[in-house]
Amino acid sequence: MRDFKALRAVFFLVLCAAFTAALNFAFIPNSVARADLHRVSTETYDDLFIGSSHSHSDIDPLVVDRETGRKSTNAGMPSEYLTDSYYIVKLACESGHRPKRVIYEWDPGYWMTEDMAGNNPDSFYLRFPASLTKISYFADKIMDMKWYYVLEPWSEYRNLFKNIPATVKIKLGKDYRNYGTADLDTDVKKYRPEGFAYFS
DSSP: OHHHHHHHHHHHHHHHHHHHHHHHHHHSOOOHHHHHHHHHHHSOOSEEEEOSHHHHHHOOHHHHHHHHSSOEEEOOOTTOOHHHHHHHHHHHHHTTOOOSEEEEOOOTHHHHSOTTTTSOTHHHHTTSOSSHHHHHHHHHTGGGSOGGGGTSGGGGGGGGGGGHHHHHHHHTSHHHHTTOOGGGOOSSEEEETTTEEEEO
16 A cells, blocks of 8 residues: 555656656747857857857858957856856866966956846756756755745746747757857847847
8 A cells, every 4th residue: 555655656757757857848938048058068169258248149150250260158148147157167167178368258247146036046947957067056046045945946937828839840840950140030139049139
């Protein structure tokens, strides 16, 4: 009888996990953070740019590489605070893709406001690949914020209910599986593979 109760408990937990995974898949949209974090953890670069949205939209690695003869990528992203930048670099190093040089775009505004104030603190964490760095990132930052959203991250995006068909279609596509950014392009904003966003 006791074994049956334990089995039921395990089955219930597995069912909850599967249900949550399905909701995450349906609700959580693609993000440039997913592509950037995959890139820095799977490819080796001479130069790694990190920082805020200013880096994201002002530094084009293709132009930099043409002038320097080096290989670079841009992992600067909107709402990227110093803690986030630190763990992005740490992820690259842990993954065996230590850059020769890290270039930090300094925005004083991010040093004068509370880390991730008014934003979803899980936005980067969700896209981190499974790693020791992700565990450290959770303990260092997420635990001090809305850590409980890690249990149900889809709930942060529940207002995007009408976008579910489009989100699912994107996630079933080849570009998403290959960590591409083509589906993030809009009529006014485009993304390049090395982490640069520009207005068209």
